[in-house]
Amino acid sequence: MRYGIWILCLVIVVGCETGPDAVKTLEKLQTADWDIWREAAYDLALMGDNTVPFLIQTLTNESPEARWHACYFLRNSYPDSRALPTLTEVFLHDTDEHVRRTAANAITDIDTAYARTLMIQTIDTEASEITQNIAVEVLSRLRDERVIPMLVTRLGAPETRMDAAFALGAFKDKRAIPTLLNILGEKSLDGSFRERAVATLARIGDPQTLPILVNLIDSRFADTVIMGLPQFGVSVVPPLLEKFARDTSPEIHDRIARVLRNIHAPELAPFYGQIYLETEAYELQDAISYALQNMGTAGFKSLVKIAKQKTGHRALRALSTYNSEAAVDAVARLALDESYPIRLIAIETLERFGRLWKAQISTYLPRLLADEDPIVQLNTLNLIKQLKIVEMRPALQKLTGAMNPNIANAAHTVLAVLSGVAPLKLEIETEQPRYDYGERIALSYRITNIGTRTIKISPVREIIFLERVEIRQPDGTLVLFRGPLVSPAPPRAADYHTLKAGGTLTQTVSLSTFHWLDQVGRYTIQPRIHIWADGLRFGFMAWTGILTAPEVHFDIEPPTVDKVNRMLALMEAELETEAHRMEAIRTLHRLGELRLPKAIPLLKKLALDSERNPALRKWALNALAKFTAPNLTPFWIQMLDGSHVSQKLAMKALRANGDARARERLRRIAFREASDTAALALQQLGDDSAVEWLTALAARELRHWDAKQRQKGAVTLSRLQPSRTQMQRRNVLTEPWFYANNYAPHLVSDWEAIADKAATRTGLKTLLAHAHPMIQRAAAYELTYLGDVSGIYLITPDLHANDVQTRMEAREAHLRVKAE
Structure with missing residues (x-):
């Protein structure tokens, strides 16, 4: 072992060093009352450098409660290698099993490598049965394969068979399967044990157990089965489809679809594509389209075939997640095809590719604008407006003279939006400058058409307007909107307001209906109105965007x-x-x-x-x-x-x-x-x-062997005051496992939000040259939030990743740094 027993001698003098409070602290540790012994945490903190020696001394106390609590604090609050020799003695020889188990856990958390060696040595010696049981438990949690022979042996003992089977399942050892099946079949057992058996069987992934698990999809263990079946990969698809065909229950169909959508093996793409073409079940179509868009190039080919033959909007939308000229071309060709029954959806799909591909989309627009179908022309004009393709202005100017008034109006609308200058003006005022406390406060607004053409605007509902009014209270904080959230339905043609050149629309709304204006003093209003429905589909001359007005002030008097x-x-x-x-x-x-x-x-x-x-x-x-x-x-x-x-x-x-x-x-x-x-x-x-103490603990947890503890450390560290944790954040950013386990968002985004932008940018640029690719990539993505393109070359390959989430994140990153 790496640590000598001589350190035990240190505990002899601890009592003199810790002072008289150590006696009271020890009394608290000796009680089983949770409220009392937890109070010792504060006493231990006051001891400073003497805390660990005191806890080491307490490990030899005659009270089992005191020894257990000392193990607890050494594991969770003061993990220190100086305690390892004494903890080892407690683990091997303590008379209380609970204390020994906690000591073993403390050793594992303090020094995992030392714990592995100790536990293997314990198993190889003639240690007591309790000690060997604990050692097996520790090695199983650490996924140490050297424990497998011992686990196999324990399968034969009634008192250890369940724990051994579950532990072997973590190693995907098929020898655990008979025991797991027995557990699953024992109806008298607690449901949690049987459910754990299902999850373990799925983790092992033996084909012989597949029929059993598939049949369990309509049992109480359905959620566990749904999560586990994708681990079987391609082999699970045929039996699931057979069950889908046999069973008419919508609930079972939904469960099977949830499994199929998470199987992304590229070799399945042709098979999935054929099933999509043959089925009319929307659950299967939805699941397959999602799965195909996570199969890279193979999935893309099947989606193109589906889009052409099945004319399904799901396939078109899935195609829009690909960042390639081939994907844009495939959708654009369908939009141009006069015989294609859902051309309008194809045009809408082009919008989904976003600004990243508007240069290529622009090459197809002249032909779409020249189409004989006015509905196709109107939808194309809407596409130009949504993607803000200013290069199309010359073509739009020509369309303003179109014979069809709807096309001409729509062209004028798009030109107005692309100009960036609103043809409308918003003005607001309050009914009076001062109000008594609790008095109703009303606001009048007026929208004026300052252009030369008649404009139709979507109805400005009072509640929609109020949602966007920014009201700052006398203390500088914003007033919350306390009304219902609104998702208005598209207005009908008759709902639009007509404003001739110079015309106005006036309305009065009550601010105090959905805002609690309860402070005394001066309020500042910054109003916004969202003109959201553009009327293009009706051929109106319209405008969309946010209208703002100058600030308005009013005062509320103190109450009588x-x-x-x-x-x-x-x-x-x-x-x-x-x-x-x-x-x-x-x-x-x-x-x-x-x-x-x-x-x-x-x-x-x-x-x-x-x-x-x-x-x-x-x-x-x-x-x-x-x-x-x-x-x-x-x-x-x-x-x-x-x-x-x-x-x-x-x-x-x-x-x-x-x-x-x-x-x-x-x-x-x-x-x-x-x-x-x-x-x-x-x-x-x-x-x-306390911040310094918690920061040190969180930093240690970030290197814990257990993923849950690492995540806990990351979350804690992200909450702590930046002035005390910024250097720790910088250190964490160089840890490869940190990015591999997706903990970066907890700290990096927080770091970016609170730190000096220039310093953050410099630190992230340094990480672009880090030896670990995961760190390089994470730094590149974070730089895009700062508008920095330095790492974009690391993100570009992700545009063509197999999984849709990575492709879309890469697209968003490119858009963050791409100029209009």
Whole structure:
């Protein structure tokens, strides 16, 4: 072993170094009460450099609870190689099995290589049965193939057969199959064991078990089967299709389709293509088109064949995900084919290729514009508008004189949009400059046609307008829109407003209907109206885009004393109906925005009243969180012991108040619960200790052998204050596994958002030359978010990747850095 037993001698003097508090900490570690021993986390943090020696000493304590808790903290909070010799002794010789197992896990997390060697040596010696069981468990979790013979032996013992079979399944060892089938057939077993057996059989992927798993697709284990069957690859397709043909249940058809869409073997492409042509089942068509677009060139050929023979919109849309001249050409030829029954969908599909391919698309546009079918011409004009193909202006100018007035109007519309100058003007004003508190606030807007031609615009519904009005409150924050989200249906021809040259459209809307304007002071409005339906399909002269207007201001006066008293009285009354409760919520919001000191006692009473509606209590806490009163600090400290919501609001308030009296309580939470929220609140009060501690832990977790722990570390690190973690982020960016396991988005995007742009760009450019291709590629993608093309050469090959997600991400990256 790499570590000598001599380190054990260090624990003799620890008691003198840790001070009198060590006795109290040890007492906490000796109890089985969760609340008490978790409090020791804070005491351990105060020990500083003496923490690890103290925990090593505690490993030899006579209390099994103390030894177990010492193992726990060494594993989760203070992983240190100095503890390995003592942990090894505990693992091999402790009298408590639970303690020994936790010691083994701590060893594994501290030094995986050392743990592997230790566990193999344990199996090879005449260690106790308990010790050998633990060693087998550890090696199985670490996917160490040297444990396989031992697992096979354990298949024969009733008490170890299930664990051995599941562990062997991770190695795809077929010797586990008989046991797994027995587990699956034991109806008396808990369902979770049987479901795990299904997942393990799928992972092994033996063809002999395929019929059994296919039949289970209509069982309670359907979701597990659906996830596992794609691992069989091509061989699973025939039996699934046979079952699809036999079974008429829509639910079973949907489940089978979910499996087929995730089998992307290129050799299946011709077979899939033929099935698509022969079936009328939309579930199969949808699944096959998705699968084919993930099969690269082979899938592309089948999709072209389907699009020609089946005239299906699914195939056309799948073709639009390919980034190649061949794909654009295939769709464009179908759009030009007068005998093709869904030409209009083909034209719409050309739009899906996006601006990246508009130069090639432009070569087909003259022929489409010259088509005899006016509907084809109108849809082509819409394509030009959507892709902003300004090179088509000369052809559009000619069409403005077309005999067909619809074509002429549509051409004028597209030219107006491409010009970038709106032929419409938006003006707004409020009914008055000042309003009493709670008074209805109305806004009048006027749209004027400042062009020379008659224009038709889509109806401007009040709610659509209000969604896009930006209202800034006196404190600088934006007012939330509290109305319903709207997805309007396309308007009919009769719904459009006609505006002759110089004509106007005027309407008044109520701002206070869907906006809570409850602060006192000056508000600023920046209105936007989205003219969204262009009328091209009706041949209108229209315009689409966002209309804006200059800022408008208005003031809200403070409420009168009488109005404040009425609000307070309402909160004291019984709320018998839902309408009363909604009014109370609005009142609580107002009290918070007004920040009236006289409202604090009532708000505290409501927040602490367990008999009150939980929603009202939450709104009362939200209102109190608006105050920055130091006298509320004791209240917020009390709330730290409440629910998750109460605790979160309390931390937010304590950060805002900046009262040092909360420091001690926040330290306890931060170290006891490893809470990054508490650590950040503590940092706001000038104490960086918890952030530094959590940063060190997260950085270690990023190199953990378990993927879940690595992800946990990445998420924690991304939440911590940038000033304390930026250097750690830079170090993480050089870790190959970091990109291989898709943890980059947690940190890189956060780094990009908070760091200095120039420094970020420089750091990412350096990574373009990194030895690991995954890091080069991730840095290249991140640079495109900064508008930097330095790494685009690394992204270009992804345009032609087999899987659709990679192709589309590469397309988006190119578009981010491609000029209009």
